[in-house]
Amino acid sequence: MNLRDHQRAFVAALSSGGLPDGVDARGMAVYANNYRSQLMACLRDTFEKTVLWLGDDVFDAVAARYVERHPPSSWTLDAYGDLFVQHLEATYPIDDEVAELAWLDWHLRRAFSGPDAKAIDVGDLTADDWDRIELEFVPTLRFRLMRSNAVAIWRAIADGVTPPAPVAVEQGIGARVWRQGLSPRFASMTADETACLDLALTGASFGELCEYLARTHDPERTTRIAGGCLGAWTAEGMIRKLSKGAPL
Amino acid sequence: MSHPSPTPFHGFGLGLRIPHYTDFLETPQPVDFVEVISENFMVDGGRPLDVLTRVRERYPVALHGVSMNIGSSDGVDRGYLRQLRALADRVEPLWVSDHLCWTGVDGFNSHDLLPLPYTDEVIRLVAANVHAVQDALGRALVLENPSTYLAFPEAGMSEASFLAELCERTGCHLLLDVNNIYVSATNHGFDADDWLERLPLDRVRQVHLAGHSQGRDMLVDTHDSPVPDPVWALYSRFVERLGDVAVMIERDDHIPPLPELLAEVAHARDLADAVRRRAA
Numbered sequence: 001m002n003l004r005d006h007q008r009a010f011v012a013a014l015s016s017g018g019l020p021d022g023v024d025a026r027g028m029a030v031y032a033n034n035y036r037s038q039l040m041a042c043l044r045d046t047f048e049k050t051v052l053w054l055g056d057d058v059f060d061a062v063a064a065r066y067v068e069r070h071p072p073s074s075w076t077l078d079a080y081g082d083l084f085v086q087h088l089e090a091t092y093p094i095d096d097e098v099a100e101l102a103w104l105d106w107h108l109r110r111a112f113s114g115p116d117a118k119a120i121d122v123g124d125l126t127a128d129d130w131d132r133i134e135l136e137f138v139p140t141l142r143f144r145l146m147r148s149n150a151v152a153i154w155r156a157i158a159d160g161v162t163p164p165a166p167v168a169v170e171q172g173i174g175a176r177v178w179r180q181g182l183s184p185r186f187a188s189m190t191a192d193e194t195a196c197l198d199l200a201l202t203g204a205s206f207g208e209l210c211e212y213l214a215r216t217h218d219p220e221r222t223t224r225i226a227g228g229c230l231g232a233w234t235a236e237g238m239i240r241k242l243s244k245g246a247p248l
Numbered sequence: 249m250s251h252p253s254p255t256p257f258h259g260f261g262l263g264l265r266i267p268h269y270t271d272f273l274e275t276p277q278p279v280d281f282v283e284v285i286s287e288n289f290m291v292d293g294g295r296p297l298d299v300l301t302r303v304r305e306r307y308p309v310a311l312h313g314v315s316m317n318i319g320s321s322d323g324v325d326r327g328y329l330r331q332l333r334a335l336a337d338r339v340e341p342l343w344v345s346d347h348l349c350w351t352g353v354d355g356f357n358s359h360d361l362l363p364l365p366y367t368d369e370v371i372r373l374v375a376a377n378v379h380a381v382q383d384a385l386g387r388a389l390v391l392e393n394p395s396t397y398l399a400f401p402e403a404g405m406s407e408a409s410f411l412a413e414l415c416e417r418t419g420c421h422l423l424l425d426v427n428n429i430y431v432s433a434t435n436h437g438f439d440a441d442d443w444l445e446r447l448p449l450d451r452v453r454q455v456h457l458a459g460h461s462q463g464r465d466m467l468v469d470t471h472d473s474p475v476p477d478p479v480w481a482l483y484s485r486f487v488e489r490l491g492d493v494a495v496m497i498e499r500d501d502h503i504p505p506l507p508e509l510l511a512e513v514a515h516a517r518d519l520a521d522a523v524r525r526r527a528a
Contacts, residue, residue, distance in 0.1 A: 001402075003370055004321035007353040007362075014358060026465035027363075027398035027435075034360045042359075072357045075315040075328045076287055080359075116293035182295045 015071050039067045039080060046081045047105045049157045050088070054098065062091055078113070081106055097166040100150030100175075104186055107142045107177040111184040114140035119180070119237035125230065127242060131207030135200045135233070136241040141178040143189070143197050151175050151188040174198075180237035187236070192217075196229050205245045206230070255453065257492035258308065258342055260517045262509055263499060269299050271506045272306070279307065279513055281342060283496050286313035289339075290331045297338075304339055310454065310496075311341040312423075315357070318377050318391070319350035319364045329384040336385060342494070343453055345390035345423045348374070348411065365400035366410040371417070378418040390453050392423035395431040395460070395469030407432070408446035415451045422447065424490070425456040425498075426483045428469055435466040440482055449490055457483055457516055458498040472501035475512055480519065487523045495520065 001009070009020040014035050019028055043063045044051050051059045066087045072080050085106055088099040117138040127133045148166050156163035172191030179185065189197065196209045204212075206226065213222040233239050259280025264272060271277060282303060289300050303309065313332065317324060336344055349361040364370050381389050391414070393407060405413070414420060424447070433440040457480075459473035475483075475497065483495075497512045 002321075003365070003367075003373060004353065006365065007321055007350060010362065011353055011356050011358070014362075015356075022401060024398055027396075030397040030463060030466065030468055031358075031360060031362060035358050038359050072359060073355050075317070075325060075351075075357055076290070077359055078291070111294070113291035113294040113296050116297075179294060182298055 036067060039072065042077045042080050043084060046109050047084060047102050049105050049154050050102045052157050053101050097148035097150045097153055100146055100148055101154055103144055104150060104154045104177065108184040108186060111140040111177055111179040114179060117240045120234060120239050122234050125234055131205060132244050133206045134203060134243050134245040135239050136243060137238055138178055138240050141176065141238055143174050143176040145174050145194065178238050192225050193229050258494035260513050261494060261496040262513055263496060264303060265503050267503050268506045272303055278510060281308040281310060283310040283312050286311045286332060286335060287315050290335050308342050309339050311336060311339060311344045313346040315351055316346035317351045318346060319374050320353050321373060322353050324377050324381055329381060333385055343390045344385055344387060345392055347392045347394045349394045361394040363396045363398045366403040366405045366407060368404060371410060371413055375414060375417040378420050388419055388421050390421040390423050392425050393428050395428040397435055397466055399436050406446065408443045412446055412448050415448050421453045422451045423454045423456060424452050426486060427458040427460055427479050430479050430482055431460050431467040431469050441485065444486060444489065452490055452493050455493055455495045456498045470501060471498055484519050487520050
């Protein structure tokens with residue numbers, strides 16, 4: 001048998017628990033155990049708060065099914081959990097908080113070693129035509145529409161206090177994850193902020209954000225919400241650059 | 249000291265792990281160098297690279313990888329090599345090492361150090377991969393002997409002979425893991441001292457010292473406990489033959505407070521000093 005065939009047979013045995021021809025079962029058992037335990041440990045480490053929410057036994061059972069269905073392909077273990085949120089969504093179609101906790105775990109971990117970017121500060125918020133200003137965000141920023149109070153649950157677990165019971169939240173509410181300096185951060189967002197961030201990330205100008213808000217709010221409230229978003233995003237290190245887009 | 253080292257002596261070091269970052273950044277520690285797991289720093293940015301940059305300002309750094317996949321019939325991933333080269337350019341390491349093993353094939357990655365059959369076909373392939381790596385990195389590769397739990401009947405040569413031949417064909421260097429030799433020798437029933445005799449000792453750049461566990465049927469290289477007495481004994485015998493080669497304590501799991509590991513570093517230094525005094 002040439003090396004490629006040998007290695008293919010070994011891989012098939014590793015992931016299936018089988019035994020290639022002529023191979024000592026005792027030694028193969030060590031490799032099979034190393035393979036599985038390494039991946040399980042990786043998932044437990046990456047999805048730390050999800051483990052605490054589900055409990056060790058339940059998490060291990062869910063993670064074991066993920067390991068069976070998703071053999072790793074990247075050279076870095078950091079990438080291994082990239083489909084785990086979807087795996088949890090399929091496993092817990094009613095308990096939205098489970099996958100949403102995992103989403104927070106995953107993106108906080110990704111933000112930890114994501115690309116660097118220097119954020120602007122409040123003093124940099126100067127422009128002569130705010131309607132045309134487009135916002136460029138730090139590259140670690142991610143957001144998601146939330147169905148549950150997973151942000152509050154995650155925060156309570158992190159603080160070591162009893163987490164609230166899972167409840168459904170108002171439609172349109174979101175959560176964002178990013179890195180401020182060297183520290184991964186997360187926050188919940190109102191439906192208005194979530195919609196504005198969604199628009200801004202797709203290239204909408206500040207004027208277009210205001211136009212969107214003006215459809216449902218009076219001018220004073222529109223100004224207050226838009227200014228509040230801009231101020232919070234800047235103060236929290238989410239914006240890397242202001243640029244001037246095409247005229248409205 | 250029958251084999252004086254042809255390269256500068258880099259002393260006694262420790263594998264840098266997350267629980268000890270603050271210790272290393274805030275207080276000078278009695279180590280001559282640190283070794284880091286390359287893949288943990290082959291990232292885009294954030295705290296890992298910030299820490300590594302600041303540690304590098306204080307200590308020489310060796311890069312030690314686990315995912316090069318040097319023995320894969322796929323060849324070595326070019327993207328991986330580009331990222332490793334970028335890290336090496338940034339860190340200017342003492343050397344770049346990885347393991348004589350394979351980790352995956354056909355796009356699958358086991359994230360484990362899998363065993364190779366030591367055949368003529370395999371040495372041709374691994375030598376070609378080492379050449380490709382050395383061209384990409386612009387430096388000689390340092391390869392470590394892994395712990396193994398399987399031997400293959402078709403193997404025509406021993407691991408030590410395979411490593412010696414690989415050095416001859418590629419000019420690569422060696423990282424001698426004394427614990428791995430002990431584990432493999434115990435699991436496969438060969439003599440560790442004979443194993444060392446087959447190596448070109450002038451190619452050894454670094455020594456690893458670590459602990460292992462007793463598995464159900466064999467010893468397992470778990471790096472989760474202090475260096476045990478049989479490994480210290482083997483190290484003492486090897487030091488006599490190796491001369492002044494960099495030595496490092498490696499702990500990857502159940503990581504204790506830093507002073508416990510520094511005591512092991514000091515013990516490695518003391519044993520080497522004792523050998524040196526006897527030889528003087």
